[in-house]
Amino acid sequence: MKPTRSLLTSGLALLACVFVGALAYRWSLDAQLSGQQRAASQRLAFAAQSLESLLQRNEALPALLALNSRTNLALQRPDPQNLQAANAYLASAVALADVDTAYVMNTEGLTLAASNWNQPSSFVGQNYRFRPYFEAAMQGRIGRFFGVGVTTGKAGYFMASALPPEAPAPGVVAVKISLDAFEAALADGGDTVLLADREGVVFVSTERAWRYRTLAPLPAEVRTRLQGVQQYGNHPLTPLHAEASLPADGDTLRLQQAGHLRDFSVAARSVGPLGWQMLLLADQRPARQEALVAGLAGGLCAALVLGLALLRRLDRLGRAERAASAERLREAHGMLEVQIAQRTREITAANAALEDRVRDLQQAEQIVRGTRDTAVQAGKLAVLGQMAAGMSHELNQPLAALQTLSDNAIALHQRQRGDDVAENLRLISQLAGRMGRIVRQLKSFVRKEPPALSPCSVREALDHALLLLAPRCQAVDAQIAVADFDEALCVLADATRLEQVLVNLLRNGLDAVQHQAVREVRFAVQVQADGRVLLRVADTGRGMDPEVQTHLFEPFYTTKAGEGLGLGLAVSRIIVEGMGGTLAASNLPEGGAEFTVRLPRAAGVAAQGKAAHPATQDLP
Known part of the structure; x- marks a missing residue:
């Protein structure tokens, strides 16, 4: 019952913390987005005012240029002299007004003079009758138009005015204003700002990838009309998002930016005489991050309050429990004193028994050590008897x-x-x-001597063993072949006991080959990279059966009926392991058995032995 209740309480507390955190997040996000919207609207108003000022400042420039006599003469008598004078005048006017281009067209839309007359992309000779601004000017209105130039390929805002009725010849004067500087100023401000026409085509953007994209899919008739006046050249005008309607002020817009989908708060307002829409997009990530921090803080505060309440309750329960524990402790203290006294007596008795046991183990160890030495000596005498x-x-x-x-x-x-x-x-x-x-x-x-490890010459130990085994070699008509090895090689061993091991292994090899057609025992030495020395004794006998390998190193186990005590290999392993080495046996693939003694190599030098030996020594 108690565990279930505890789990239920913990779950309710967790839900309460999550609920408080969610409320804090929602409240903070609403507040952050509202503040972000207000700030974005203020910055957007400033940007819109700057654009309005730029457009209004040059609104009257085409009408002023139309009043000049050189412009009128170029339309009245378009001879080279008048056209050159008009070109020069328009170039100086463009430089003073800080606009992109000014040009004069006749009633057919043919450009007669232009400020860029001497440039490769000159408007002179081009016909712009299809442009809406030309048609509006010919109807007596101020022509306004934004589009990509068909001659230069550069976008700009075009304004046009017809010559006054009292002019000697009719015509139209147009001025092109570049919005590149305005766009660069918006980018320097750090905000994401878009300027779109009434159809939702973005033509000014601080994000270059969004330029000439649409805020909503274009209807077919609108796309046809735009292509007819070549307003945006060959740009495909693909939508920025899939929504069918244009975004309004206060909306949230999800767009792809820098390879990631991001949510933006939209601040929008109309600007300019053509019904343009200026949008300032504020990234919601900072607001959401601050709201997340507020939500986490709210959840943590709720957890803190619940934790303090729980701590207070636990404190009350703890004081009651401590009082009860103190009472139980006093009762247990009396019982513990009795048990300690009893346990002390038991430990004292156990300690005395343990001391007796240690003495028995020490005596047993001495007996084992003596038995091992006796076994080694018995092995020597057994070999000597054989x-x-x-x-x-x-x-x-x-x-x-x-x-x-x-x-x-x-x-x-x-x-x-x-x-x-x-x-x-x-x-x-x-x-x-x-x-x-x-x-x-x-x-x-x-x-019979105690073992003493020292640098021991492998060559000398082998020579002594071969001397002792010479009669046995003659008796079984076998030979011991010794492979060439370093005459100065020494191992860390007891010389007498190493000699006893070699005698045992070589004699076992001679016994194994005495009834074989090829009667040979091979002795070889191998030095390993880790500083160990391998002494290998191999024979041409029948090898060892699996049953024999299982009991090979057990004392008193022998396969020689009526010969030996079965101590040779057992004693040899004891001797080798006592010298820090190993003794292993295996069958050779080509037949016969091999015994390997592994001993540490000695850094010192043994007593001087024989001066030289042949590469292979055969003992008949």
Whole structure:
């Protein structure tokens, strides 16, 4: 019930804020548009007065020019001398009156003299009988007309008067006034102003794209009449908008401006003797933006008032709730003290139990560490046991040779063959040195020492492993092929344990190939860009079954029935991971298995090993 009521209250409050904001927006928009309309009407009145003044100032100019004797002589006797005098007079009159052009026409509408007689667009020789201003002047009225000049292509306001009846010859004097300066002054004022004729054709506009457009679609008969007098030349006179009626003062007009549809408040008034309509369009965007701000402010004020009311109510409820909470707090305080005392006793007991548990874990860790070292040593001894027969054979051969050579040396000495005795003694020394190296390597391999990571030469560790595995290679008639690598390459490892890993992996490879047609184990080294070194041991055996791969590194798991304890790979992984590396196994596409040891490369230098080795070393 309470959540539903709370949602209803929140919804009503939101609706109230929206309603107040909408009222504020509507009131502000009406006020802004009304003020905008008044200001636009005032500016429009000023612009209309300026135009009226411009037109009235030159209203009498054609009649004044018609009174001049040179104008009359040009009509009475149009010889070159009189026409030139009329041209000069009209040019000076145009310059003084600051109008565009003045010209004299006979009763047929043919221009005899003009102020622009010496220009390429001269009116002289042109016939303007079809123009309405000429017809009005011939009827004794003042001719007024705005249109695009058929000769110059420039728009202007034309005024014409007939010569007085007492003149020696009839004719018409016309003056053309350009509204370009007036239009430029309107544009400089910053307002959007249009001047349209009685049919709604815009011929003066501060927006150039709206010039010679219509405020409403033109009827066919009006369009025909305009084309007949060539009032607006070849302009298509397309509508600015689709409304059928001309806009009036106070209307809102939607027009395309700068690629956007915009709403304008229209201020309109009639101007000039031809029934022109001057419109000042005020963009409603500022008014709407201010109204929107007012609406938002009204909505926010309503929200603030409602928020203050809600805050006051919540404050009353809060004080009541705090009083009730204080009472409940006093009751809970007594219960809490009892629970704290009980909990303290439980925590103390738990802390003592935790300390005992930590001690047990520390002891277990020591046991695990010792078990791991024992497993490593057991792995060494297991490998040593598997190599015992081969090493016995390796030592028995030199011992038998030593006995034979020593007996021969005694016999040769008795015969006083000193050179042969020296040769036998040299051979005895070599055999004794070989047996010493084998025994030292066995002692180093089985020595139980704590691991110590230091720069370790890969070459030396491999050579020691190959020495230990030489009897096994002979026993299975296999070879270990060592690919060329950097002799000075070192890894961060324990030398003895790295040697044990290599012995385990190489021996496993020899066991895997002993029954194959091709019995070869390959050793290769790869240095990665991240500073890691890969030691790869691959064989030409049958590879590993999926079941074997699953249990490969488990202790006491072996595929060699009756051979080994199944500790070799498990111990090797423990050793490699203890040195900060990884040990992985995979099957090769061409057959056989590959084991990869990944260790960090050492920046230091290991103890000096052998001076040089061939690119590939094969052990039979």
